[in-house]
Amino acid sequence: xxxxxxxxxxxxxxxxxxxxxxxxxxxxxxxxxAGHELIRQGRRELHLVRMTPDLIYDQLIGAGAARKxxxxxxxxxxxxxxxxxxxxxxxxxxxxxxxxxxxxxxMAAAYRAGAARLPFGMLRGYIGTxxxxxNQSIKSVRCPYSGEAIAxxxxxxxxxxxxxxxxxxxxxNVAIDGIVGAVREAGLAAAKLLVTVEExxxxxxxxxxxxxLPHFTVTAVSRCPGGAWPSYAHGHYARDNDFYLRWxxxxxxRARFTAWIDRHVRGTKDHGAFLASLRQxx
Amino acid sequence: MSEYSRDEMMTVAAARLLKDGQVCFVGIGLPSxxxxxxxxxxAPELVxxxxxxxxxxxxxxxxxxxGDGELAETATCVIPLPDIFSDYLQAGRIDVGxxxxxxxxxxxxxxxxxxxxxxxxRTRLPGAGGxxxxxxxxxxxxxxxxxxxxxxxxxxDFQTSGGHFAGRARSxxxxxxxxxxxxxxxxxxxLPGSGEFALSVSYPGIPAExxxxxxxxxxxxxxxxxxxxxxxxxxxxALRALESRTAAAHREPVRLPL
Numbered sequence: 227x228x229x230x231x232x233x234x235x236x237x238x239x240x241x242x243x244x245x246x247x248x249x250x251x252x253x254x255x256x257x258x259x260a261g262h263e264l265i266r267q268g269r270r271e272l273h274l275v276r277m278t279p280d281l282i283y284d285q286l287i288g289a290g291a292a293r294k295x296x297x298x299x300x301x302x303x304x305x306x307x308x309x310x311x312x313x314x315x316x317x318x319x320x321x322x323x324x325x326x327x328x329x330x331x332x333m334a335a336a337y338r339a340g341a342a343r344l345p346f347g348m349l350r351g352y353i354g355t356x357x358x359x360x361n362q363s364i365k366s367v368r369c370p371y372s373g374e375a376i377a378x379x380x381x382x383x384x385x386x387x388x389x390x391x392x393x394x395x396x397x398x399n400v401a402i403d404g405i406v407g408a409v410r411e412a413g414l415a416a417a418k419l420l421v422t423v424e425e426x427x428x429x430x431x432x433x434x435x436x437x438x439l440p441h442f443t444v445t446a447v448s449r450c451p452g453g454a455w456p457s458y459a460h461g462h463y464a465r466d467n468d469f470y471l472r473w474x475x476x477x478x479x480r481a482r483f484t485a486w487i488d489r490h491v492r493g494t495k496d497h498g499a500f501l502a503s504l505r506q507x508x
Numbered sequence: 509m510s511e512y513s514r515d516e517m518m519t520v521a522a523a524r525l526l527k528d529g530q531v532c533f534v535g536i537g538l539p540s541x542x543x544x545x546x547x548x549x550x551a552p553e554l555v556x557x558x559x560x561x562x563x564x565x566x567x568x569x570x571x572x573x574x575g576d577g578e579l580a581e582t583a584t585c586v587i588p589l590p591d592i593f594s595d596y597l598q599a600g601r602i603d604v605g606x607x608x609x610x611x612x613x614x615x616x617x618x619x620x621x622x623x624x625x626x627x628x629x630r631t632r633l634p635g636a637g638g639x640x641x642x643x644x645x646x647x648x649x650x651x652x653x654x655x656x657x658x659x660x661x662x663x664x665d666f667q668t669s670g671g672h673f674a675g676r677a678r679s680x681x682x683x684x685x686x687x688x689x690x691x692x693x694x695x696x697x698x699l700p701g702s703g704e705f706a707l708s709v710s711y712p713g714i715p716a717e718x719x720x721x722x723x724x725x726x727x728x729x730x731x732x733x734x735x736x737x738x739x740x741x742x743x744x745x746a747l748r749a750l751e752s753r754t755a756a757a758h759r760e761p762v763r764l765p766l
Contacts, residue, residue: 405562
């Protein structure tokens with residue numbers, strides 16, 4: 227039975243210090259509110275998994291919540307660097323971070339394998355690259371039929387995957403429209419799946435080919451309007467590209483970053499108060 | 509002929525390389541500008557695929573991220589990201605993949621991972637993303653990069669994606685590798701046999717010496733160097749309109765429905 231919980235309670239109940247956590251959503255539906263709640267509750271030693279760390283992991287890493295990062299592209303899309311990720315890798319600030327680096331195709335294969343509870347993902351990949359020399363988890367198998375070498379990566383099975391979606395019904399079925407990235411695979415790969423949603427409705431519209439995570443795959447649902455901001459929720463609000471541009475200057479400087487996190491994340495009681503504090507600052 | 513910048517020349521040069529009807533795997537930035545310019549000018553049936561899962565997208569403004577809503581709303585279909593990489597890219601359905609990077613060597617190998625040693629980098633760059641498998645499996649790769657000796661180097665600090673590296677033919681890569689490097693001072697193409705990139709096309713008013721000065725290896729030339737025509741008025745009009753629509757859209761305030 228899917229629980230319907232306030233976000234703070236869902237995080238407190240299901241995410242422990244040291245857990246392997248994947249907050250997925252490829253540019254669209256990034257669960258920012260849930261990431262902020264991890265910072266607010268002071269989670270430590272997390273193993274963070276995400277194809278594109280984006281601003282949300284820049285914030286978690288800069289806040290000192292992460293011990294390890296599994297990823298495949300760590301930039302601010304269309305803008306430049308993730309300065310907090312860079313500072314942790316280049317200068318070990320605020321702490322050293324272990325890097326488990328892949329390509330997008332490999333991360334997708336690792337999530338697919340995880341969702342199917344297979345031990346590894348396969349791809350025609352890692353050709354002409356130095357990555358396998360630096361990441362010992364990248365290996366290969368021989369095709370038993372043709373003898374061809376195929377690259378492999380271990381399945382990703384997070385302790386908890388957290389997603390944001392447009393809506394769920396009261397039984398916990400979760401419906402997602404628009405760009406879905408690898409959210410379905412990341413959701414099904416996890417031991418527990420938490421989902422924040424824009425709205426909880428009595429009945430979902432017929433799903434047809436849209437992505438639905440059925441209630442028996444969902445551990446808890448939390449209503450959290452605006453929970454993907456500054457990324458977006460298609461049909462509800464657009465991506466705040468201006469904030470992504472402005473994040474560059476905030477994150478570039480340690481003191482300015484910390485003041486931003488202290489004021490807007492640690493200094494607010496929940497996501498509604500976080501959004502209100504930004505409206506005041508604007 | 510109207511005035512134009514070197515960036516505009518580079519974008520127009522890249523756009524002209526695309527043939528109508530081709531299926532292109534598009535990255536953010538210059539590649540996205542070039543592909544959409546081509547679509548808005550000579551190649552209306554160009555099929556643009558962004559790795560976020562949008563196929564056949566026809567955005568009216570350039571996306572800031574690879575997954576802006578505009579891309580989904582104007583697409584023929586939106587599919588899960590793992591399908592893009594396995595069923596489209598690895599399956600060999602992409603005609604042209606566009607790539608850029610922080611560093612490139614004479615064989616078109618690319619670095620977008622680190623400057624300095626991997627374990628103790630001076631500069632940590634974003635990393636591979638889709639690039640490694642695009643470089644391997646797109647039938648052709650077009651590289652778009654500004655030429656400076658800092659980025660066109662003798663030796664990469666790290667090889668993220670493969671160009672014409674030794675053993676490519678037996679590596680399992682499905683594609684032919686990089687066909688061109690479009691820079692702001694000319695176009696480079698591989699010499700037959702070695703795969704080393706050499707100057708093949710000049711731009712109006714930019715001498716070959718300037719292209720050589722932008723490249724950190726002794727740049728050879730193809731036997732005949734053609735000169736590309738300057739951007740036409742209609743190309744410039746389409747590109748500038750696209751860029752001004754884009755700049756306005758990216759600064760538009762977002763109101764949350766709360």
